[in-house]
Amino acid sequence: MDPFLLEAVLNGVLLGGVFALPVLGLNLVFGVVDVIWLCYAELVMVGMYIVWFLHTQAGWPLALAFATCLPAIAVLGLLLHLLVVRPLLAAPPINQVLATGGVLFVLQGAATLVFSTDFRSLGVEMPPIELGEVFVSGTKLAAFVAALLGAAVLWAFLKFTYVGTAIRAIARDREVMPLMGVDPHRIYLIASAAGGALAGLAACLLVVQLDVHPFVGLSFGPITFMICVMGGLGNMLGGFLAAFLMGLIVSVGGFYGDTDMSYVVAFLFFILVMFIRPQGLFTR
Amino acid sequence: MSGVGTLELSGIHAGYGDFQALFGVDLRVEPGEAVGVVGPNGAGKTTLLRVISGLIRASAGTLRFGGADLAAVPAHELPVLGIAHVPENRRLFPQLTVEENLKVGAYIKSARARFQERRDHVFELFPRLKQRRHQLAGTMSGGEQQMCAIGRALMSGPRILLLDEPSAGLAPLVVQQVFDLVRRIRQEGLTVLIVEQNVAQVLRVVDRAYVLETGRVAAEGASAALAADPAIRRSYLGGALSAWIPSCWRPC
Ligand SMILES: Nc1ncnc2c1ncn2[C@@H]1O[C@H](COP(=O)(O)OP(=O)(O)OP(=O)(O)O)[C@@H](O)[C@H]1O
Numbered sequence: 001m002d003p004f005l006l007e008a009v010l011n012g013v014l015l016g017g018v019f020a021l022p023v024l025g026l027n028l029v030f031g032v033v034d035v036i037w038l039c040y041a042e043l044v045m046v047g048m049y050i051v052w053f054l055h056t057q058a059g060w061p062l063a064l065a066f067a068t069c070l071p072a073i074a075v076l077g078l079l080l081h082l083l084v085v086r087p088l089l090a091a092p093p094i095n096q097v098l099a100t101g102g103v104l105f106v107l108q109g110a111a112t113l114v115f116s117t118d119f120r121s122l123g124v125e126m127p128p129i130e131l132g133e134v135f136v137s138g139t140k141l142a143a144f145v146a147a148l149l150g151a152a153v154l155w156a157f158l159k160f161t162y163v164g165t166a167i168r169a170i171a172r173d174r175e176v177m178p179l180m181g182v183d184p185h186r187i188y189l190i191a192s193a194a195g196g197a198l199a200g201l202a203a204c205l206l207v208v209q210l211d212v213h214p215f216v217g218l219s220f221g222p223i224t225f226m227i228c229v230m231g232g233l234g235n236m237l238g239g240f241l242a243a244f245l246m247g248l249i250v251s252v253g254g255f256y257g258d259t260d261m262s263y264v265v266a267f268l269f270f271i272l273v274m275f276i277r278p279q280g281l282f283t284r
Numbered sequence: 285m286s287g288v289g290t291l292e293l294s295g296i297h298a299g300y301g302d303f304q305a306l307f308g309v310d311l312r313v314e315p316g317e318a319v320g321v322v323g324p325n326g327a328g329k330t331t332l333l334r335v336i337s338g339l340i341r342a343s344a345g346t347l348r349f350g351g352a353d354l355a356a357v358p359a360h361e362l363p364v365l366g367i368a369h370v371p372e373n374r375r376l377f378p379q380l381t382v383e384e385n386l387k388v389g390a391y392i393k394s395a396r397a398r399f400q401e402r403r404d405h406v407f408e409l410f411p412r413l414k415q416r417r418h419q420l421a422g423t424m425s426g427g428e429q430q431m432c433a434i435g436r437a438l439m440s441g442p443r444i445l446l447l448d449e450p451s452a453g454l455a456p457l458v459v460q461q462v463f464d465l466v467r468r469i470r471q472e473g474l475t476v477l478i479v480e481q482n483v484a485q486v487l488r489v490v491d492r493a494y495v496l497e498t499g500r501v502a503a504e505g506a507s508a509a510l511a512a513d514p515a516i517r518r519s520y521l522g523g524a525l526s527a528w529i530p531s532c533w534r535p536c
């Protein structure tokens with residue numbers, strides 16, 4: 001196989017791993033709370049600024065900046081739920097979408113106000129790693145491994161803990177949950193914090209690969225939503241697999257054409273999926 | 285003061301929005317008793333259980349369990365007090381395995397520590413569930429699902445079990461198994477309040493029963509007395525029996 005094509009395939013897998021985190025976070029929140037956080041990519045953007053600020057401006061070690069970003073965005077997720085989503089739980093879905101969409105603009109505006117529209121770079125790069133004939137960016141590989149670890153922790157939480165099992169149950173039938181002693185509002189809070197934490201982790205992995213600016217969310221937000229819908233909204237495993245599929249399409253598409261072209265291909269593929277399997281690729 | 289685990293409803297009014305379904309229901313279940321609630325479709329039987337387990341609030345009247353007023357207790361804290369409710373149509377989590385369904389049933393703090401012990405007890409009550417512990421609940425037969433729903437409710441270690449039409453939609457043989465099970469649960473000292481359409485069967489299991497009609501208690505009494513009451517026989521028992529007899533053989 002052409003080593004450059006192999007490299008593109010490998011990069012696609014690595015990219016898929018990074019797409020997977022926000023996809024899992026969005027699906028988790030949607031599955032449990034039944035609300036779409038339209039501002040999800042902007043939570044990631046805030047996290048990227050936190051890491052950038054703490055590391056380059058406040059001079060904190062990178063690990064400490066990462067360790068702060070995660071809980072900070074988890075708290076942001078909690079606040080988003082308490083202040084915006086919870087008051088609208090009984091409202092029509094369109095109101096909820098518009099409200100979280102409003103938060104998207106608020107966060108973009110606030111970031112512009114505080115940090116201006118400049119592109120900010122973390123300036124961290126790990127040396128490339130040679131795997132046989134191909135080179136892989138060390139940063140991307142590290143981000144990929146961290147993303148898989150994050151996904152594994154989420155999986156174990158959902159699979160083995162009481163709260164995680166209740167989270168999977170509530171996605172199917174919220175009305176009977178109180179009969180098992182489960183307070184749905186507490187579960188909503190936990191899912192929102194976990195969704196935020198996943199955005200925080202995604203921020204750590206993205207800020208080492210992308211410059212941060214107030215509109216950086218636009219570069220991965222739309223594709224994240226597309227992947228969620230393609231995998232079946234609320235379907236964690238489907239979203240996870242679709243993330244890798246999309247990563248491959250973007251990366252291999254970029255190998256045959258250019259990167260902008262590859263996004264066009266990806267969006268066309270998405271539209272095609274919506275015609276053929278509107279319920280999602282991996283929905284049984 | 286009423287006994288440790290007495291369930292006491294007096295003058296309960298409840299409904300959905302503007303629609304009123306219960307009109308001043310009085311009901312009492314003593315600890316260790318098995319009590320039935322029977323009545324036609326739409327009488328308010330499910331609504332009554334939903335009021336007891338806090339899923340809907342009474343608009344008037346008092347609801348007490350073990351002497352404590354439940355008016356201000358949120359629904360999710362009632363399992364902690366010892367109330368478990370097997371809802372109408374079972375409402376299992378179909379995408380979760382049998383064992384995971386039991387795990388959700390053991391969600392409350394006091395139950396988590398005793399998960400294994402209670403799960404093994406449930407498996408002993410329903411050996412079928414043990415065989416199918418890793419099967420998705422939604423893929424089991426109706427009877428197995430009902431067993432799983434009852435098992436899930438037992439996992440919280442309740443003092444009173446509310447059962448909403450456990451025999452609905454099951455084949456006669458399986459219905460028999462469900463009622464045998466209710467008998468066994470009783471013998472273990474659990475208090476049972478059971479709603480049923482299957483009047484003939486339920487009167488053989490419970491000590492007392494209430495007849496609910498359009499949201500009001502139309503009759504109440506010991507099972508034997510109700511089973512012998514001509515009016516009850518005509519409205520409920522006759523109907524239940526005649527369903528199995530070709531119409532040409534039926535009297536009148
Ligand atoms: N969610 C609801 N919203 C509005 N009305 C309801 C609702 N649930 C029940 N009702 C109405 O309340 C009345 C009592 O219903 P309920 O379900 O308690 O009856 P039931 O005795 O359990 O009947 P069945 O034997 O068919 O289960 C019915 O007239 C029903 O239409």
Ligand SMILES: [Mg+2]
Pocket residue numbers: 329330331372
């Ligand atoms: Mg009913």
